[in-house]
Amino acid sequence: xxxxxxxxxxxxxxxxxxxxxxxxxxxxxxxxxxxxxxxxxxxxxxxxxxxxxxxxxxxxxxxxxxxxxxxxxxxxxxxxxxxxxxxxxxxxxxxxxxxxxxxxxxxxxxxxxxxxxxxxxxxxxxxxxxxxxxxxxxxxxxxxxxxxxxxxxxxxxxxxxxxxxxxxxxxxxxxxxxxxxxxxxxxxxxxxxxxxxxxxxxxxxxxxxxxxxxxxxxxxxxxxxxxxxxxxxxxxxxxxxxxxxxxxxxxxxxxxxxxxxxxxxxxxxxxxxxxxxxxxxxxxxxxxxxxxxxxxxxxxxxxxxxxxxxxxx
Amino acid sequence: xxxxxxxxxxxxxxxxxxxxxxxxxxxxxxxxxxxxxxxxxxxxxxxxxxxxxxxxxxxxxxxxxxxxxxxxxxxxxxxxxxxxxxxxxxxxxxxxxxxxxxxxxxxxxxxxxxxxxxxxxxxxxxxxxxxxxxxxxxxxxxxxxxxxxxxxxxxxxxxxxxxxxxxxxxxxxxxxxxxxxxxxxxxxxxxxxxxxxxxxxxxxxxxxxxxxxxxxxxxxxxxxxxxxxxxxxxxxxxxxxxxxxx
Numbered sequence: 072x073x074x075x076x077x078x079x080x081x082x083x084x085x086x087x088x089x090x091x092x093x094x095x096x097x098x099x100x101x102x103x104x105x106x107x108x109x110x111x112x113x114x115x116x117x118x119x120x121x122x123x124x125x126x127x128x129x130x131x132x133x134x135x136x137x138x139x140x141x142x143x144x145x146x147x148x149x150x151x152x153x154x155x156x157x158x159x160x161x162x163x164x165x166x167x168x169x170x171x172x173x174x175x176x177x178x179x180x181x182x183x184x185x186x187x188x189x190x191x192x193x194x195x196x197x198x199x200x201x202x203x204x205x206x207x208x209x210x211x212x213x214x215x216x217x218x219x220x221x222x223x224x225x226x227x228x229x230x231x232x233x234x235x236x237x238x239x240x241x242x243x244x245x246x247x248x249x250x251x252x253x254x255x256x257x258x259x260x261x262x263x264x265x266x267x268x269x270x271x272x273x274x275x276x277x278x279x280x281x282x283x284x285x286x287x288x289x290x291x292x293x294x295x296x297x298x299x300x301x302x303x304x305x306x307x308x309x310x311x312x313x314x315x316x317x318x319x320x321x322x323x324x325x326x327x328x329x330x331x332x333x334x335x336x337x338x339x340x341x342x343x344x345x346x347x348x349x350x351x352x353x354x355x356x357x358x359x360x361x362x363x364x365x366x367x368x369x370x371x372x373x374x375x376x377x378x379x380x381x382x383x384x
Numbered sequence: 385x386x387x388x389x390x391x392x393x394x395x396x397x398x399x400x401x402x403x404x405x406x407x408x409x410x411x412x413x414x415x416x417x418x419x420x421x422x423x424x425x426x427x428x429x430x431x432x433x434x435x436x437x438x439x440x441x442x443x444x445x446x447x448x449x450x451x452x453x454x455x456x457x458x459x460x461x462x463x464x465x466x467x468x469x470x471x472x473x474x475x476x477x478x479x480x481x482x483x484x485x486x487x488x489x490x491x492x493x494x495x496x497x498x499x500x501x502x503x504x505x506x507x508x509x510x511x512x513x514x515x516x517x518x519x520x521x522x523x524x525x526x527x528x529x530x531x532x533x534x535x536x537x538x539x540x541x542x543x544x545x546x547x548x549x550x551x552x553x554x555x556x557x558x559x560x561x562x563x564x565x566x567x568x569x570x571x572x573x574x575x576x577x578x579x580x581x582x583x584x585x586x587x588x589x590x591x592x593x594x595x596x597x598x599x600x601x602x603x604x605x606x607x608x609x610x611x612x613x614x615x616x617x618x619x620x621x622x623x624x625x626x627x628x629x630x
Binding site: 082083116119120121122123141144145147149151153155156157158159160164168169171172173174216 | 386388389390392393396397400401468469470471472473474475476477478479480624625626627
């Protein structure tokens with residue numbers, strides 16, 4: 072649905088993005104992740120045909136953004152970062168302008184506007200001036216104008232920025248409910264957002280792609296060491312020493328007593344090898360009791376720091 | 385050409401933001417006063433030809449008000465969209481740049497036409513007591529319309545360069561004023577340059593219309609002037625492609 076091929080954009084001498092390639096399948100929710108100024112908005116503006124790339128090609132909904140911008144624009148919905156709206160228009164009037172602008176059939180228009188306002192929860196503000204709306208409602212109006220032409224591709228730049236926590240949850244639910252038929256691409260610099268809403272993550276850093284994968288695979292790939300947390304009921308100080316003798320163990324940290332007679336250890340080991348079974352065997356051999364054992368996954372936050380740090384070096 | 389949605393939106397915006405009412409009011413009050421005082425002059429003088437003299441006076445005076453009021457109509461057309469950031473969405477709707485420009489230009493031209501259309505009241509009033517000749521007036525209004533289109537195209541161009549509406553209004557007033565009086569002093573330049581400036585300036589071309597003379601070269605001048613500045617505006621809009629501005 073979206074094919075991006077060696078896309079490069081320079082603003083005069085200043086680099087926006089460099090050699091970005093990825094593809095997004097129909098119905099997928101993809102997340103653009105990157106610090107501010109990394110090139111997320113630049114990429115989105117190329118995909119929406121706001122401006123063309125300096126080099127490279129991009130196809131959206133089967134049309135090239137350089138040669139067929141009007142065809143692309145008819146098939147997308149875009150919500151820019153700050154949700155720019157005309158303050159002196161009423162919500163219903165504004166949506167009717169957008170419907171006309173997107174060349175919708177005049178007979179469908181009225182019914183469609185009603186349905187979209189219902190879906191986005193803005194029926195109650197239909198006759199209020201856009202300039203007097205709260206941030207949450209503005210975001211919804213922004214989504215409504217993007218959705219009005221039933222776009223195949225929905226492009227959202229920082230859709231939850233500046234909202235309060237309740238509104239953030241509501242907007243995320245709304246975005247998730249739109250998935251399925253539509254291909255959605257959203258950008259954010261808030262990490263939990265992508266892991267919650269997206270099936271695939273594209274990490275951009277300093278204008279280049281740092282990684283493209285599912286949230287799970289990204290975590291897998293980045294884990295160089297494995298951290299296992301165990302709680303053992305047994306005798307005294309020698310446990311730590313014995314844990315250290317296991318193959319592949321790098322460090323053992325004693326976290327102290329968590330319950331009477333139960334001690335907790337963090338065992339960091341090589342990624343390869345079967346640490347869990349080795350550990351269980353050791354506990355069995357020494358006649359201790361295993362209370363709990365779990366493998367800790369690296370958080371996306373760590374992945375992100377890891378990726379951007381490596382890129383920066 | 386899919387410019388109608390833009391045309392409709394801009395026209396609505398002129399009246400919901402009250403700017404059209406304010407500009408119309410100021411324009412009509414001042415032009416009405418000009419009409420009254422110019423007429424009084426000819427009545428007191430007696431003998432002087434009302435047919436020739438009065439309209440020349442009046443339309444030159446109206447032109448003076450337009451120098452100040454048309455930039456107030458054009459200043460917001462692109463500058464406001466840039467300031468609000470709405471231009472980013474506008475450029476991702478299925479419009480060509482030229483369609484957006486045309487919609488805005490025509491909306492402004494419509495408000496302008498309403499503005500000068502209402503001044504038809506003055507000759508109508510005069511015709512109650514005096515035998516007014518129609519054709520010189522038709523020429524004058526054609527001249528005024530073409531002049532307005534030129535002012536508007538110039539104002540839109542300046543508006544596309546800035547996101548500050550006050551800057552847009554002031555600079556376009558300045559540019560229009562410059563085109564008006566560029567040839568006013570032949571002593572300051574060599575005869576050849578004076579001749580060239582004469583052709584570039586609004587003055588001579590507009591003067592023919594208000595004398596009741598419709599000449600093709602004058603029509604072509606205003607049409608070319610308008611198209612030239614609309615063309616420059618398109619180039620200015622396209623600059624986002626390489627500058628990355630909004």
